[in-house]
Amino acid sequence: MHDNIVDRSKDISILEALDRVLNKGVILTGDVVISIADIDLIYLGVKLMLSSVETMEQLKSGRSIKEIQ
Amino acid sequence: MSENKILFEAGSFDGISEEIGKLTSNEESRLKLTPDNADSGLAKLVLTLVELIRKLVEKQAMRRVDGGSLTDDEIERLGATLMKLEEKMEEMKKHFNLTDRDLNINLGPLGDLM
Amino acid sequence: MEKMIYALLSANTDQKEVISLLAGRKGLSGADLYLVSTAEMAVVACDIKRDDIIANSYNAIEYASVIEMLAQHFTLLPVRFGSVMESTDAILQMLERNLDDIQQNLLKVEKKYEFGLKIFCDSEKLKADLKAKPEAMSKKAETADQEITQSIYRDWVNKKLKEHRLEEMLLTYVDSVIAEIKGHLCMLQAVSKFNKMKTSTMIIDAVFLLDMERKDALIGAVADLQNQHSSLTFVLTGPWPPYNFVDFTVK
Numbered sequence: 001m002h003d004n005i006v007d008r009s010k011d012i013s014i015l016e017a018l019d020r021v022l023n024k025g026v027i028l029t030g031d032v033v034i035s036i037a038d039i040d041l042i043y044l045g046v047k048l049m050l051s052s053v054e055t056m057e058q059l060k061s062g063r064s065i066k067e068i069q
Numbered sequence: 070m071s072e073n074k075i076l077f078e079a080g081s082f083d084g085i086s087e088e089i090g091k092l093t094s095n096e097e098s099r100l101k102l103t104p105d106n107a108d109s110g111l112a113k114l115v116l117t118l119v120e121l122i123r124k125l126v127e128k129q130a131m132r133r134v135d136g137g138s139l140t141d142d143e144i145e146r147l148g149a150t151l152m153k154l155e156e157k158m159e160e161m162k163k164h165f166n167l168t169d170r171d172l173n174i175n176l177g178p179l180g181d182l183m
Numbered sequence: 184m185e186k187m188i189y190a191l192l193s194a195n196t197d198q199k200e201v202i203s204l205l206a207g208r209k210g211l212s213g214a215d216l217y218l219v220s221t222a223e224m225a226v227v228a229c230d231i232k233r234d235d236i237i238a239n240s241y242n243a244i245e246y247a248s249v250i251e252m253l254a255q256h257f258t259l260l261p262v263r264f265g266s267v268m269e270s271t272d273a274i275l276q277m278l279e280r281n282l283d284d285i286q287q288n289l290l291k292v293e294k295k296y297e298f299g300l301k302i303f304c305d306s307e308k309l310k311a312d313l314k315a316k317p318e319a320m321s322k323k324a325e326t327a328d329q330e331i332t333q334s335i336y337r338d339w340v341n342k343k344l345k346e347h348r349l350e351e352m353l354l355t356y357v358d359s360v361i362a363e364i365k366g367h368l369c370m371l372q373a374v375s376k377f378n379k380m381k382t383s384t385m386i387i388d389a390v391f392l393l394d395m396e397r398k399d400a401l402i403g404a405v406a407d408l409q410n411q412h413s414s415l416t417f418v419l420t421g422p423w424p425p426y427n428f429v430d431f432t433v434k
Contacts (some may be wrong), residue, residue, distance in 0.1 A: 013074040016299060016420050018240060021247040021264045025216035026191060028266040028277065028433050071401035076298070079409045096198050131347035134340060141333070148336030151343070 112165045113172070115160075120172045123158060127151055185267040186274060187218060187220075189227040189404070190250050190424075192314040193289050194220055201227070207250060211235065216249065217272055224285055225280045227253060228268075235263065254336040254353075254424035258293045260285065261424040278434060282305065284431040291374075292428055295392045298401060298421035303359065304414055310349045312414065313356060331406055336407060344422070357386050360412065364389065367404040371397045376427060386415070390427040 113156070130147055131138055162168070187210060192201070197293065198218060205216040210229025219226050227249070236242075243264045250261045269273050278285070357379050364387075368375055381388045401413040402419065409417045 009073045012418065014240070014244060016074060016393065016423070017247045017251075018243055020423060020426035021243050021250070021261070023263075024429070025261040025429075025431050026262040026433060027263050028188060028268060039156045047115075061420070074420040074423070076398070076421055077405045077409070077417060079406075079417060127343065128347070131344055134344055135347065144340055144363055145334060148334075148340035152336055152339040178407065 075096055109165060111165060115171045116161055117167065117168060119161075120158060127155075184230045185233055185269060186228045186271065187231045187264045187267045187275070188244075189216070189229070189246065190253055190262055190321050191278075191285055191289070192227070192253075192257055193286070194223050194225050195197045196225060196257045198225065201225070201253070201257065204252065208252070211246060212226065220305075221275060222224050226274055226278065227344075228274065233267070236267065238265065239308055250424050252294075255426045258295075259291060259424065260288055260292070261426050280434050281431070284433075288429055288431055292392060292425040294394065295374075295425065295428075296314065296398075296422035297427055298391045298398070298419060299423065299427075300364070300389045300391070300405060301385055301418045301420075303384050303391075303416040303418070304386055305387065306353060306383050309356070309414060310353055313352045314349060344372050345396065346390060351387075352423075356411070360408075360415070361387060361389075362409075364404075364408065367408065371395070371400055371404070373401070374428065392425060392428045 130151060134144055134147070162172070189210075198220065201218055205227065208216050210216050210231065211229045212229070213370055214230045216227055216229045231384040236246070246264045250259070253259055254261070268277065361377050361379070364377075365375065368391065371391075371393055373391040375389060375391045378388040380386055391401065398421070405417050405419045409415070
């Protein structure tokens with residue numbers, strides 16, 4: 001039970017960090033290589049990560065955007 | 070980043086991380102136009118805009134009704150129009166196999182359209 | 184070879200210290216992190232091939248953790264993940280072109296950190312609670328209930344009207360919570376930004392910019408608010424680099 005709460009805290013911390021680094025901060029216009037569509041895919045990964053351990057394993061293996069598509 | 074960034078949290082975590090995840094978009098909410106899905110992609114785009122306008126009209130209408138400036142007759146006609154519009158929209162969604170969730174476009178950093 | 188940019192710093196920053204902090208860290212593709220600086224400003228960058236920029240959460244978090252580590256020591260402007268520039272020259276020119284904006288933004292966030300507050304509730308339950316409150320049963324709301332049924336259209340309007348009023352009540356309630364938070368914040372001299380109703384259960388998503396010494400006071404304020412609002416769940420996170428307080432577009 002305790003471990004579960006620690007994991008949840010970490011999940012939320014990661015999501016909060018991702019939300020910031022992907023959506024906020026200085027944008028160097030014209031030079032952003034990650035499109036909004038790609039970012040969606042990262043989020044999709046994060047959402048799945050929260051819901052299934054299986055997907056977590058896939059994320060760990062670090063599949064690239066191209067492979068996912 | 071192993072650091073725990075939670076400074077304060079009183080309730081249970083149930084549902085919260087899922088909720089934060091919801092903020093982020095999902096694949097279905099993206100408008101993906103390719104030669105193969107041009108038909109359904111276009112239907113989705115058009116219906117999304119129609120639904121947005123329909124909701125805005127409905128909201129504005131309710132504000133007017135609430136404001137009390139409309140006559141009974143006007144309210145009656147307004148209700149007839151909006152209700153039919155809503156029914157028509159449901160038919161179209163069914164026809165193109167779209168859900169409410171489909172009829173929303175994620176605008177990236179701008180959040181969801183609706 | 185492209186340059187991936189992590190953060191913008193003032194040139195007044197102790198550059199030797201930055202370099203020593205960067206020494207053990209690697210950038211996304213395993214390349215070294217380094218400083219590119221002009222007389223006024225500096226950026227932290229690493230070399231990367233465009234094809235090597237893989238957009239996954241692992242890389243995004245790695246990227247964020249470099250910014251995080253630097254932000255613990257210096258005032259900086261975090262750069263969004265995925266920002267690359269062609270060459271060192273391009274970076275220098277970009278710094279030159281945006282000198283004023285960058286300096287103003289750096290000044291605004293100097294020695295300050297970002298904190299995030301998300302407030303959750305079951306909005307359907309909250310609506311039900313609001314409906315049950317005596318003051319909510321205003322004259323107008325009652326008339327809608329007692330309206331003599333004239334037609335299915337009128338019924339439909341009445342149904343929609345009730346939903347509309349509940350939504351308005353929810354918004355009024357959310358505004359009152361925001362006002363309360365702002366009341367606590369003015370004592371902390373925080374800059375704040377609020378978003379309402381991002382999802383049906385996240386009624387408020389706010390970010391604050393404040394001095395580190397006021398962190399405990401902020402936690403205390405949030406704990407007080409939580410005590411007063413048992414139906415809401417408050418989640419406070421931080422300290423973060425000032426991601427939400429950078430408001431300019433690089434020219």
